[in-house]
Amino acid sequence: MADQPIKAQDEKYCSSCGAAIKKEAEICPKCGVRQSSAGIPKEVSEEGADFLSKAASCCVPIVGLVLFFVWKDSKPKASKDVCKWAIIGIAISVVGYIIVMALGVGAAMFGG
Numbered sequence: 001m002a003d004q005p006i007k008a009q010d011e012k013y014c015s016s017c018g019a020a021i022k023k024e025a026e027i028c029p030k031c032g033v034r035q036s037s038a039g040i041p042k043e044v045s046e047e048g049a050d051f052l053s054k055a056a057s058c059c060v061p062i063v064g065l066v067l068f069f070v071w072k073d074s075k076p077k078a079s080k081d082v083c084k085w086a087i088i089g090i091a092i093s094v095v096g097y098i099i100v101m102a103l104g105v106g107a108a109m110f111g112g
Contacts (some may be wrong), residue, residue: 049081
């Protein structure tokens with residue numbers, strides 16, 4: 001850690017060589033590697049998911065899983081909503097499957 005350059009308040013470390021560079025730098029002047037964040041702020045939405053997204057996630061849980069991973073950084077509240085509804089959809093499917101199996105076993109046992 002002793003060989004690490006000391007950075008000022010308006011600097012960051014290069015993601016490749018570790019040199020102290022300006023926070024706004026897109027390319028490190030020492031090694032020439034493009035910086036990943038490049039000082040561009042991400043827009044984060046605080047809105048929840050709409051009804052259609054929740055319904056689709058509940059009826060087809062894989063949709064909720066896909067939307068969760070697509071929205072997890074830009075729409076964290078909406079991604080949690082669709083994930084919750086996907087889990088609810090899976091639970092409903094499992095309960096329905098158990099009920100159908102129980103009815104089938106009951107019908108077979110009692111000759112129905």
